[in-house]
Amino acid sequence: MNPRSFLPFACAASAFAAAAALAVAAEPAVEAHEMLKSAVDEVLAIAYDGQTATTPLALRVRPALEKYFNFATITRRAIGPGWRQFTPEQQARATTLFTDLVIRTYADRFEVGNRPGITYSKAVIPDATKPMLRELPTTIDYAGKKYSVIYRVEQAGDSWRVYDVIIEGVSMIANWRSQLDPIFQKGGAPAVIASLEKNLAQPVVK
Amino acid sequence: MNHRRLSLIVTLLALCALPVRAQKTPAHPDPEVVEEMDEYAVVQVYDPIEPVNRVMFKFNDGLYDYVLRPVSKGYTRVVPAPARRGIGNFFDNLRFPIRFVNCLLQGKFARAGRETEKFYVNTIAGLGGFIRISDDVPALTAVPREDTGQTFGVWHIGKGPYLVLPVLGPGTVRDSVGAVGDYFLNPLHWDPKHNIDGYGWEADTGVAATDVVNALPDLLNTYDAPRKDAIDPYIAVRSAYIQYRDAAVKQ
Numbered sequence: 001m002n003p004r005s006f007l008p009f010a011c012a013a014s015a016f017a018a019a020a021a022l023a024v025a026a027e028p029a030v031e032a033h034e035m036l037k038s039a040v041d042e043v044l045a046i047a048y049d050g051q052t053a054t055t056p057l058a059l060r061v062r063p064a065l066e067k068y069f070n071f072a073t074i075t076r077r078a079i080g081p082g083w084r085q086f087t088p089e090q091q092a093r094a095t096t097l098f099t100d101l102v103i104r105t106y107a108d109r110f111e112v113g114n115r116p117g118i119t120y121s122k123a124v125i126p127d128a129t130k131p132m133l134r135e136l137p138t139t140i141d142y143a144g145k146k147y148s149v150i151y152r153v154e155q156a157g158d159s160w161r162v163y164d165v166i167i168e169g170v171s172m173i174a175n176w177r178s179q180l181d182p183i184f185q186k187g188g189a190p191a192v193i194a195s196l197e198k199n200l201a202q203p204v205v206k
Numbered sequence: 207m208n209h210r211r212l213s214l215i216v217t218l219l220a221l222c223a224l225p226v227r228a229q230k231t232p233a234h235p236d237p238e239v240v241e242e243m244d245e246y247a248v249v250q251v252y253d254p255i256e257p258v259n260r261v262m263f264k265f266n267d268g269l270y271d272y273v274l275r276p277v278s279k280g281y282t283r284v285v286p287a288p289a290r291r292g293i294g295n296f297f298d299n300l301r302f303p304i305r306f307v308n309c310l311l312q313g314k315f316a317r318a319g320r321e322t323e324k325f326y327v328n329t330i331a332g333l334g335g336f337i338r339i340s341d342d343v344p345a346l347t348a349v350p351r352e353d354t355g356q357t358f359g360v361w362h363i364g365k366g367p368y369l370v371l372p373v374l375g376p377g378t379v380r381d382s383v384g385a386v387g388d389y390f391l392n393p394l395h396w397d398p399k400h401n402i403d404g405y406g407w408e409a410d411t412g413v414a415a416t417d418v419v420n421a422l423p424d425l426l427n428t429y430d431a432p433r434k435d436a437i438d439p440y441i442a443v444r445s446a447y448i449q450y451r452d453a454a455v456k457q
Binding site for chain 2: 108139146170199
């Protein structure tokens with residue numbers, strides 16, 4: 001394995017959680033960063049300034065994440081093409097479970113005392129034929145190391161919401177899909193839902 | 207590791223790599239299962255020995271949990287973070303030839319120049335590399351790191367099969383051969399240092415062990431990140447590794 005961190009999820013998680021309130025922007029590419037900064041500050045404040053709070057972080061940070069992340073899109077993309085074969089009930093169930101799983105997983109990555117610093121680069125339109133998509137590159141400075149983190153956002157109505165986070169080249173969605181798609185191929189929607197339920201029933205790995 | 211053993215490994219890996227040029231990762235999945243406007247359906251991994259890799263993955267997990275993790279925990283308890291960072295910076299700075307030579311091999315001459323500048327800044331102003339002064343120089347903060355495996359990628363040599371190596375963990379045939387190249391480019395493995403009075407195998411082992419143990423906490427955190435809470439940890443690590451290396455080659 002290459003000794004360099006290929007996946008600094010742990011440190012980037014705070015920023016992932018913070019990702020992007022790219023709301024109501026007439027000129028999204030310009031205003032996105034200001035909104036992203038506001039959102040990052042908001043979530044980092046929940047995570048780091050409220051460290052003495054007794055409520056679990058996953059619960060405290062959930063409203064902000066649900067506001068800025070499009071979990072329906074994230075779930076659909078994470079499951080992949082098989083999503084179209086889910087019934088509406090199965091889709092709703094999978095979305096609920098997957099949202100719980102993602103929030104639980106990443107809320108657990110916050111570490112006491114290590115507040116990351118974030119710098120923002122210019123927004124990129126990844127594909128001219130898809131003007132509703134943007135990539136927002138950032139650099140996260142965490143525990144003396146710098147990591148490249150790109151937030152993928154899409155227009156949702158009159159606002160922007162995050163649908164993927166790419167940390168050092170590793171896409172969260174692609175990673176989840178690589179796990180869920182084979183399960184769907186073997187056992188269909190029930191198997192995917194069962195695997196999500198089973199995973200959530202297990203205690204968080206420290 | 208002596209040179210004879212290394213030569214054997216190089217030969218074996220090279221033999222494994224022979225079909226690599228011809229082998230192609232499936233370019234596109236079945237169009238029927240590709241969602242329109244969806245860029246995520248393209249990560250394909252050639253993993254012909256998956257059952258063996260899974261066994262090795264489990265073995266490594268046990269090794270990490272019962273041997274390396276306790277060592278790492280003990281080390282972080284004894285050695286304070288600034289010292290660990292300094293030692294890490296020192297060894298990282300020392301590996302400059304790996305990055306420099308591979309920049310040249312990839313035709314990235316401007317990047318090779320920045321690497322050189324970074325090396326001099328950190329060696330001279332950063333007390334032999336212990337302090338990464340280059341982080342304060344905007345032009346030198348984000349120089350992508352090159353290695354031999356990436357050079358092979360830039361040369362359009364295929365990844366070859368995915369491998370989980372004992373102790374070392376995830377890799378591909380291409381990256382494993384590349385790691386041998388990196389080994390020889392690492393000054394820690396150069397012979398002239400043995401001409402220094404008093405520098406014997408004990409010192410050699412001590413230096414190598416310090417390098418490895420100091421890097422352990424970061425390596426284990428990195429390894430754990432995709433693995434923790436995954437539905438299928440093997441696939442999560444495999445996907446993360448392949449994506450990370452693909453991105454590194456493209457940089």
